[in-house]
Amino acid sequence: xxxxxxxxxxxxxxxxxxxxxxxxxxxxxxxxxxxxxxxxxxxxxxxxxxxxxxxxxxxxxxxxxxxxxxxxxxxxxxxxxxxxxxxxxxxxxxxxxxxxxxxxxxxxxxxxxxxxxxxxxxxxxxxxxxxxxxxxxxxxxxxxxxxxxxxxxxxxxxxxxxxxxxxxxxx
Amino acid sequence: xxxxxxxxxxxxxxxxxxxxxxxxxxxxxxxxxxxxxxxxxxxxxxxxxxxxxxxxxxxxxxxxxxxxxxxxxxxxxxxxxxxxxxxxxxxxxxxxxxxxxxxxxxxxxxxxxxxxxxxxxxxxxxxxxxxxxxxxxxxxxxxxxxxxxxxxxxxxxxxxxxxxxxxxxxxxxxxxxxxxx
Numbered sequence: 276x277x278x279x280x281x282x283x284x285x286x287x288x289x290x291x292x293x294x295x296x297x298x299x300x301x302x303x304x305x306x307x308x309x310x311x312x313x314x315x316x317x318x319x320x321x322x323x324x325x326x327x328x329x330x331x332x333x334x335x336x337x338x339x340x341x342x343x344x345x346x347x348x349x350x351x352x353x354x355x356x357x358x359x360x361x362x363x364x365x366x367x368x369x370x371x372x373x374x375x376x377x378x379x380x381x382x383x384x385x386x387x388x389x390x391x392x393x394x395x396x397x398x399x400x401x402x403x404x405x406x407x408x409x410x411x412x413x414x415x416x417x418x419x420x421x422x423x424x425x426x427x428x429x430x431x432x433x434x435x436x437x438x439x440x441x442x443x444x445x446x
Numbered sequence: 447x448x449x450x451x452x453x454x455x456x457x458x459x460x461x462x463x464x465x466x467x468x469x470x471x472x473x474x475x476x477x478x479x480x481x482x483x484x485x486x487x488x489x490x491x492x493x494x495x496x497x498x499x500x501x502x503x504x505x506x507x508x509x510x511x512x513x514x515x516x517x518x519x520x521x522x523x524x525x526x527x528x529x530x531x532x533x534x535x536x537x538x539x540x541x542x543x544x545x546x547x548x549x550x551x552x553x554x555x556x557x558x559x560x561x562x563x564x565x566x567x568x569x570x571x572x573x574x575x576x577x578x579x580x581x582x583x584x585x586x587x588x589x590x591x592x593x594x595x596x597x598x599x600x601x602x603x604x605x606x607x608x609x610x611x612x613x614x615x616x617x618x619x620x621x622x623x624x625x626x627x
Contacts, residue, residue, distance in 0.1 A: 309547040316545075376516045401520030408545035410503030410517060 308408050308427045315339070315418045316406040320396035323374065323382050329396055331422070334369045338444045339418040340437075342370070343404060345377045346385045348412045354431035359392035361437050368441060373398050375412055417444040472528060472541045479532030493526040496535050500525070500542055501552045509552055 310316075319330040331339070342358055344351040355372075362370040370393035374382050382395060398404055407416060417426040417440045425444045428436065484492055494511055500521065502513035510518045510525065521542070528538050542550045554560040 307547060307549075309543075310545065376520075400523060401517065402524065404517070405521060405524060405542070406545055408503075408547070410546070 310408055310416075310424050311427055313424060315341070315416065315422055315424050316403070318373075318403045318406070320373065320398060320403060322394045322396055323379055324386065324391065324395070329371065329394055331418075334371075335422060336420050337367060337369045338420055338441070339369045339371065339416075340441070340444075341373060341407075341416040341418060342432075343373045343375050343398075343407070343409050343412050343414045343416075345375050345412050346381045347377070350431040351413045352389065354413050355389050357432050357434055357437060359390050360434065361441070362392040365441060368445075369393075371396065373403060375404050375409065376401060415440075417441070419444050472533065472537075475544050476533065476537040476541050480534045480537055481532045483532040484530055489526070489530055492535075493522070493529040496529060496538050497522045497525045499535070499539060499552055501550050503546055503550065 315331060317331050319328055321328055340358070340361070342354075344355070358370055358372070362368070372393065372395035374395055374397050377397070379397065382397070386395060407414075411429065413431050415428045415432055416424055417428075419425050426440050428440065432440075497511035498509045500510040502508045502510050502515055502518040502521075504515040504517045505513045508518070510521045512518075525538055528541065533541070539551055548555065548560075554563050556564060
C-alpha cells in the first residue's frame with residue numbers, strides 16, 4: 276500500500292478517534308456552567324405563600340440551596356421530599372425553591388399536597404433562571420456563606436448527593 | 447404642568463422595567479448600554495437578528511429566535527428588552543454568555559481553540575485540492591512514457607532499411623513461380 280496514503284489516513288483518523296474516546300459517556304446536551312466559583316447572581320422574588328419578598332442579600336452569611344423546579348416537572352416530585360427532609364435536618368442552611376414557568380394556583384396546590392418546608396418563590400419571566408444559566412428543571416445551585424456558587428447539580432437530588440454538596444458548601 | 451403626564455409615564459415605565467428586572471440588572475455584567483435605545487420596526491428587526499445569534503439551551507440545535515421552548519421565549523423577551531434599552535449585539539451576547547457559557551453563541555467566537563473550527567475545513571479543502579492537482583500532474587507526465595512503451599519493441603529503428611524485407615518477398619515470389627501449388 277502507498278505509504279503516503281497510509282500516513283495521511285492515520286493522520287485524519289486518529290484525531291477523530293481521540294475526540295470520540297474523550298467524549299464517550301458524556302451527555303452531549305450538558306452545558307458546563309461558567310458560574311461555578313463565581314458570585315451568585317442577585318435575585319429579589321416574591322414568596323408564593325406569604326407574599327413577602329426574598330432576596331439573596333437577605334441570606335448573606337448562610338449557605339444557600341437554590342433549587343429551580345416546576346409543578347409540571349415529574350422528577351421534581353421525588354426531589355421535593357428530599358429537599359424538605361434536608362431543610363429539616365439542616366436549619367442553618369437556607370433552602371429556596373424558585374418555581375419556573377408556572378402558575379401560582381398550581382404551585383399552592385402542589386405545596387399543599389406535598390408539604391412545604393421552605394419558601395418557594397416565583398421567577399417572573401424566567402429572568403432569574405436566565406441569570407443562573409438554567410436550561411431545564413430541576414437544577415440546584417449551592418451557594419456558600421460568602422455568596423459564591425460552589426456547585427451546580429442538574430437533575431433531581433437524592434439524600435446522598437444533597438449531603439455531599441452541603442458538606443462541601445458549608446466549608 | 448405640561449410635563450406632569452410625561453413624568454408620570456416615565457415613572458410608570460421605570461417601575462415596570464424594574465419589576466421585570468427583579469433579576470440582576472445586566473448593567474452589572476456588561477456595563478451601561480453602548481448604543482441608542484430602539485423602538486418600533488427597527489427594534490423588532492434588531493432583536494430578531496440578535497435572537498437568531500443565540501442558541502436555545504433546551505432545543506440546542508435551534509436559535510432562540512426559532513425555538514418554541516418556554517426558555518427560548520423568555521430569552522427572546524429579554525433580548526428585546528435589552529435591545530430596546532440600547533444594548534448592542536455584543537453586549538447582549540456577552541450577557542447570556544456570562545450565564546450559559548460560550549456554547550450559547552450559535553457561531554463560535556474566534557478565539558483560542560475555536561480557530562480550529564473555522565480553519566480546519568479550509569485546511570482540508572486546500573489539502574484536498576493539493577492532492578487532486580498532484581494526481582492530475584502525475585497522470586499527464588506518464589502519458590508520453592505510456593505512448594512510448596506501447597510502441598512495438600522489435601520495430602527497426604528509423605524504418606529506413608527495408609532491403610532485407612524486399613529480398614525476403616522476392617525470394618518467396620520466385621519460389622512460388624517454380625512451385626505452383
